[in-house]
Amino acid sequence: MLVYLTKHLHLKLNKTTVMKRSMLSILLIVLLMSILYSSCSKNQGEEPQPSGGNKEITANNVSYENFVGSLIQNKCSACHAAGGEGASQWTFSDYISVKNNGARINNAVLVTGIMPQTGSLSSNEKALLKAWFDRNMPEK
Numbered sequence: 001m002l003v004y005l006t007k008h009l010h011l012k013l014n015k016t017t018v019m020k021r022s023m024l025s026i027l028l029i030v031l032l033m034s035i036l037y038s039s040c041s042k043n044q045g046e047e048p049q050p051s052g053g054n055k056e057i058t059a060n061n062v063s064y065e066n067f068v069g070s071l072i073q074n075k076c077s078a079c080h081a082a083g084g085e086g087a088s089q090w091t092f093s094d095y096i097s098v099k100n101n102g103a104r105i106n107n108a109v110l111v112t113g114i115m116p117q118t119g120s121l122s123s124n125e126k127a128l129l130k131a132w133f134d135r136n137m138p139e140k
Contacts, residue, residue, distance in 0.1 A: 059131035063138045064095045067128055072098055075116045075125075095139050106133050 057067045072080075072092050079085045080092045090105075092098050098105065108115040110130055121129070132138070 057128060059128065059134075062128045062132045062135065063140050064098065064132070065140045068098065068132050068137075069095065071121075071125060071129065075119065075121065078118070079116075099137050099139075102133065102137050 055061070055066070062068070076092055080090050082091055082093065090101055092101070105115075109121065110126060110133070113120075
Protein backbone atom coordinates (compact mmCIF):
# COMPACT_ATOMS: atom_id res chain seq x y z
CA MET A 1 0.00 0.00 0.00
CA LEU A 2 2.86 2.36 0.84
CA VAL A 3 4.45 1.62 -2.54
CA TYR A 4 1.17 2.41 -4.27
CA LEU A 5 0.77 5.75 -2.43
CA THR A 6 4.38 6.72 -3.13
CA LYS A 7 4.02 6.01 -6.84
CA HIS A 8 0.64 7.74 -6.99
CA LEU A 9 1.92 10.80 -5.13
CA HIS A 10 5.00 10.94 -7.36
CA LEU A 11 2.82 10.92 -10.50
CA LYS A 12 0.69 13.75 -9.14
CA LEU A 13 3.77 15.82 -8.41
CA ASN A 14 5.06 15.20 -11.93
CA LYS A 15 1.73 16.15 -13.49
CA THR A 16 1.57 19.31 -11.39
CA THR A 17 5.12 20.23 -12.29
CA VAL A 18 4.48 19.62 -15.98
CA MET A 19 1.28 21.64 -15.83
CA LYS A 20 3.02 24.55 -14.09
CA ARG A 21 5.83 24.50 -16.64
CA SER A 22 3.32 24.43 -19.50
CA MET A 23 1.43 27.39 -18.09
CA LEU A 24 4.68 29.29 -17.57
CA SER A 25 5.75 28.53 -21.14
CA ILE A 26 2.43 29.77 -22.52
CA LEU A 27 2.65 32.92 -20.42
CA LEU A 28 6.20 33.59 -21.66
CA ILE A 29 5.18 33.04 -25.29
CA VAL A 30 2.25 35.46 -24.96
CA LEU A 31 4.50 38.04 -23.29
CA LEU A 32 7.16 37.75 -26.01
CA MET A 33 4.55 38.00 -28.76
CA SER A 34 3.16 41.15 -27.14
CA ILE A 35 6.60 42.72 -26.96
CA LEU A 36 7.43 41.82 -30.56
CA TYR A 37 4.08 43.09 -31.79
CA SER A 38 4.53 46.46 -30.13
CA SER A 39 8.26 46.92 -30.80
CA CYS A 40 7.95 48.11 -34.39
CA SER A 41 4.44 49.43 -34.37
CA LYS A 42 5.01 52.92 -32.97
CA ASN A 43 2.40 55.05 -34.71
CA GLN A 44 2.44 52.73 -37.73
CA GLY A 45 -1.25 53.22 -38.40
CA GLU A 46 -1.21 57.01 -38.26
CA GLU A 47 -1.14 59.03 -41.43
CA PRO A 48 1.26 61.95 -41.17
CA GLN A 49 -0.48 65.23 -40.47
CA PRO A 50 0.53 68.34 -42.38
CA SER A 51 2.65 70.69 -40.32
CA GLY A 52 2.76 74.44 -40.53
CA GLY A 53 -0.92 75.34 -40.74
CA ASN A 54 -3.92 74.04 -42.59
CA LYS A 55 -2.41 74.24 -46.06
CA GLU A 56 -3.25 71.14 -48.07
CA ILE A 57 -0.24 69.05 -49.04
CA THR A 58 -0.16 68.36 -52.76
CA ALA A 59 2.31 66.97 -55.27
CA ASN A 60 3.28 70.58 -56.06
CA ASN A 61 4.14 71.66 -52.51
CA VAL A 62 5.18 68.48 -50.70
CA SER A 63 8.40 68.86 -48.72
CA TYR A 64 10.34 67.19 -45.95
CA GLU A 65 9.11 69.81 -43.50
CA ASN A 66 5.40 69.57 -44.29
CA PHE A 67 5.04 65.85 -44.97
CA VAL A 68 8.02 63.53 -45.46
CA GLY A 69 9.58 64.20 -42.03
CA SER A 70 6.42 63.12 -40.21
CA LEU A 71 5.97 60.16 -42.59
CA ILE A 72 9.49 58.95 -41.74
CA GLN A 73 8.84 59.54 -38.03
CA ASN A 74 5.52 57.67 -38.06
CA LYS A 75 6.36 54.81 -40.41
CA CYS A 76 10.13 54.28 -40.21
CA SER A 77 11.69 55.60 -37.03
CA ALA A 78 10.45 52.78 -34.79
CA CYS A 79 13.02 50.58 -36.53
CA HIS A 80 15.35 53.03 -38.31
CA ALA A 81 16.26 55.36 -35.44
CA ALA A 82 19.32 55.08 -33.23
CA GLY A 83 19.06 51.82 -31.29
CA GLY A 84 16.24 50.51 -33.51
CA GLU A 85 16.16 47.09 -35.08
CA GLY A 86 16.88 48.44 -38.56
CA ALA A 87 19.43 51.05 -37.50
CA SER A 88 22.34 48.87 -38.59
CA GLN A 89 21.16 49.21 -42.22
CA TRP A 90 19.84 52.79 -42.23
CA THR A 91 19.30 55.42 -39.55
CA PHE A 92 17.00 58.34 -40.26
CA SER A 93 17.40 61.17 -37.80
CA ASP A 94 16.90 64.35 -39.83
CA TYR A 95 16.45 65.79 -43.30
CA ILE A 96 20.11 65.25 -44.30
CA SER A 97 20.08 61.56 -43.35
CA VAL A 98 16.84 61.02 -45.28
CA LYS A 99 18.02 62.96 -48.34
CA ASN A 100 21.38 61.14 -48.35
CA ASN A 101 19.48 57.84 -48.41
CA GLY A 102 16.83 59.06 -50.86
CA ALA A 103 17.65 56.60 -53.63
CA ARG A 104 17.60 53.68 -51.17
CA ILE A 105 14.32 54.84 -49.60
CA ASN A 106 12.73 55.31 -53.03
CA ASN A 107 13.79 51.83 -54.07
CA ALA A 108 12.73 50.10 -50.82
CA VAL A 109 9.39 51.88 -50.47
CA LEU A 110 8.17 52.76 -53.95
CA VAL A 111 9.99 50.41 -56.33
CA THR A 112 10.27 47.07 -54.51
CA GLY A 113 7.74 47.76 -51.74
CA ILE A 114 9.76 45.91 -49.09
CA MET A 115 9.43 48.79 -46.61
CA PRO A 116 7.94 49.49 -44.22
CA GLN A 117 7.97 45.91 -43.02
CA THR A 118 5.43 46.41 -40.26
CA GLY A 119 2.75 48.00 -42.38
CA SER A 120 2.16 49.75 -45.63
CA LEU A 121 1.69 53.24 -46.91
CA SER A 122 -1.63 54.49 -48.16
CA SER A 123 -1.93 55.35 -51.85
CA ASN A 124 -1.93 59.05 -50.89
CA GLU A 125 1.27 58.64 -48.86
CA LYS A 126 2.95 56.83 -51.75
CA ALA A 127 1.84 59.48 -54.25
CA LEU A 128 3.13 62.33 -52.07
CA LEU A 129 6.41 60.54 -51.38
CA LYS A 130 6.88 59.94 -55.12
CA ALA A 131 6.11 63.61 -55.78
CA TRP A 132 8.71 64.60 -53.18
CA PHE A 133 11.35 62.48 -54.94
CA ASP A 134 10.27 63.90 -58.31
CA ARG A 135 10.68 67.45 -56.87
CA ASN A 136 14.31 66.61 -55.91
CA MET A 137 13.52 66.13 -52.20
CA PRO A 138 13.00 69.75 -51.02
CA GLU A 139 13.41 70.44 -47.32
CA LYS A 140 10.85 73.31 -47.18
